[in-house]
Structures are given as C-alpha cells and as structure tokens.
Amino acid sequence: FEELGEVVPDVLLECDNQIELSRGMGSSSASLAAGLFAANEYIGSPLSLNELVQIAAEMEGHPDNVAPALLGGMQIGIYEEGQLITASVPIPDKLSAVLYVPNVPMPTEDARNLLKPLVPRADAVYNIGRVALMVQAMATGGLDNLQYATQDMLHQPDRQGIFPPMKNIIKAAMNSGALGAFLSGSGSSVLAFCVDREYTIGYEMADAGMKSGLDGEIVITRPSDKGTYVVR
The missing domain is CATH 3.30.70.890 (GHMP kinase, C-terminal domain)
Known part of the structure; x- marks a missing residue:
C-alpha cells in the first residue's frame, strides 16, 4: 500500500502457515509472499509479479526464498545496480x-x-x-x-x-x-x-x-x- 500511496484498509487476516518456523524452509518468505500477493490482489493487481518480487526481496533482505515463493520453481536471483534480476531453472518432473x-x-x-x-x-x-x-x-x-x-x-x-x-x-x-x-x-x-x-x-x-x-x-x-x- 505504501509503495502505491494507497491507504491501508481495515481488514482481518487469517494466516495458516503450515511451514515450521526456524527450520530453514522459508516460512517467513512464504508469509511475506502471501501477504504482498493478497494486498496487490485487494487493490486490483496494479503491480506485476516481478515488481512484487522486488519489493519482497527488499523487505526480506535477499531474494533467495521470496523469488521461488512468488514465481515458483527454482529461481536464480542476482542484483545489478540495485535491480533484482531473476531467472528460472527447470526442474525434472521425476524429482x-x-x-x-x-x-x-x-x-x-x-x-x-x-x-x-x-x-x-x-x-x-x-x-x-x-x-x-x-x-x-x-x-x-x-x-x-x-x-x-x-x-x-x-x-x-x-x-x-x-x-x-x-x-x-x-x-x-x-x-x-x-x-x-x-x-x-x-x-x-x-x-x-x-x-x-x-x-x-x-x-x-x-x-x-x-x-x-x-x-x-x-x-x-x-x-x-x-x-x-x-x-x-
């Protein structure tokens, strides 16, 4: 909402995060991705998925978990002059x-x-x-x-x-x-x-x-x- 200059609405959120905390599985990134995606959806999806990844990475401090959480699959993430660049790596179906x-x-x-x-x-x-x-x-x-x-x-x-x-x-x-x-x-x-x-x-x-x-x-x-x- 701050990114777009929107007023934060009064809403009740229920988070059902089935990823164990502090176990190295990206539970905080999953919650962050869900929250950003839901907020963007609430105001009509003005931000692209790549823009959401950029915001999420800035909030999390790195793109390691938020990029795959938002984009899916295996993601490579690097920064070039402050801009996050991601690239997908295909994963074999049998894995x-x-x-x-x-x-x-x-x-x-x-x-x-x-x-x-x-x-x-x-x-x-x-x-x-x-x-x-x-x-x-x-x-x-x-x-x-x-x-x-x-x-x-x-x-x-x-x-x-x-x-x-x-x-x-x-x-x-x-x-x-x-x-x-x-x-x-x-x-x-x-x-x-x-x-x-x-x-x-x-x-x-x-x-x-x-x-x-x-x-x-x-x-x-x-x-x-x-x-x-x-x-x-």
Missing part, C-alpha cells in the same frame, strides 16, 4: 524431496552469525563449481551429479557445531538411495533429493536423528513450478 524436520529450531539470525565474513578462495571456488553443477543437473536431468552439487564448504561446516546430528542425517540419506542431501537453508531441516525410495530415505533420516537424540518428522513432497496464487 522428489524428502525433508527431515527436527523438533529443534535453529533461529536464522543465530545460524547466520556463525558464518565467517571472509572465506578462503578455495572454498569459494568449491561452491561456485557446485552451483554451476546444480543448474546443469536440473536443466538437463543429469541427476547423478546432485551427489556432488549438494556438497558445501561455506555454511554447513560452521553450522555443524550447533547441529551435530546433521552429518549423520545427510549420510543416512545418501546411504539409503538419495541423489543428494544437505542442510535446508540455515537449518535445522535436512533435505534429500531422490526419484524413488522416498519412504526408505525418510525412515533412515529419522532413525539417524533419533540415534543422535533428536525427534522430528518426515515430509515427502515435490518441487512445484507454481508460485503464489489465489484460491477462490
């Missing part, structure tokens, strides 16, 4: 995601404060190559490369210290047939990509968590290219 969601939260700010302000060049090169490999795997369907594309040297090693079960949960996912597994966002959820054996992978991840003294739930889902929309 599934198994999430192990611990009952222990990992507040984003706490997890972010663990990260070093400067990183070794070798670690940066390591991750840049794997980002490129991730895009290639998704765009071409060469999913065998996900085992390498999901490896990381920039944030998981630092966060391992406050979330010791992470390494064992990732290992359990890979040993039971996952194509790749990693800490989702800043944690504490762990996500595994697969094309089959979803229940087996989920069971083994939960078992690894339990053996580390951790309770949690398994969520089996699929990536969607459908972003924010109105249910009438």
Whole structure:
C-alpha cells in the first residue's frame, strides 16, 4: 500500500502457515509472499509479479526464498545496480524431496552469525563449481551429479557445531538411495533429493536423528513450478 500511496484498509487476516518456523524452509518468505500477493490482489493487481518480487526481496533482505515463493520453481536471483534480476531453472518432473524436520529450531539470525565474513578462495571456488553443477543437473536431468552439487564448504561446516546430528542425517540419506542431501537453508531441516525410495530415505533420516537424540518428522513432497496464487 505504501509503495502505491494507497491507504491501508481495515481488514482481518487469517494466516495458516503450515511451514515450521526456524527450520530453514522459508516460512517467513512464504508469509511475506502471501501477504504482498493478497494486498496487490485487494487493490486490483496494479503491480506485476516481478515488481512484487522486488519489493519482497527488499523487505526480506535477499531474494533467495521470496523469488521461488512468488514465481515458483527454482529461481536464480542476482542484483545489478540495485535491480533484482531473476531467472528460472527447470526442474525434472521425476524429482522428489524428502525433508527431515527436527523438533529443534535453529533461529536464522543465530545460524547466520556463525558464518565467517571472509572465506578462503578455495572454498569459494568449491561452491561456485557446485552451483554451476546444480543448474546443469536440473536443466538437463543429469541427476547423478546432485551427489556432488549438494556438497558445501561455506555454511554447513560452521553450522555443524550447533547441529551435530546433521552429518549423520545427510549420510543416512545418501546411504539409503538419495541423489543428494544437505542442510535446508540455515537449518535445522535436512533435505534429500531422490526419484524413488522416498519412504526408505525418510525412515533412515529419522532413525539417524533419533540415534543422535533428536525427534522430528518426515515430509515427502515435490518441487512445484507454481508460485503464489489465489484460491477462490
């Protein structure tokens, strides 16, 4: 409303956010995307979806979660002279995601404060190559490369210290047939990509968590290219 110079109306909002908070799954971005989309719809949709993404990214501080929440699918987001540029990456239809969601939260700010302000060049090169490999795997369907594309040297090693079960949960996912597994966002959820054996992978991840003294739930889902929309 402020962006368009509109008066904020008196409305009653009910938010049913089924994404666990502080689990690295973008719950705040999902709520922000829904709120912006609903407000835009309320006043006749004067803003395009790309304009909503720009506003959402400014409010959230980065486009990592709000871009896919609004646009759907896998999104690349960069800034060029203050302007957000996004690009979609196709995701193979056969790909599934198994999430192990611990009952222990990992507040984003706490997890972010663990990260070093400067990183070794070798670690940066390591991750840049794997980002490129991730895009290639998704765009071409060469999913065998996900085992390498999901490896990381920039944030998981630092966060391992406050979330010791992470390494064992990732290992359990890979040993039971996952194509790749990693800490989702800043944690504490762990996500595994697969094309089959979803229940087996989920069971083994939960078992690894339990053996580390951790309770949690398994969520089996699929990536969607459908972003924010109105249910009438």
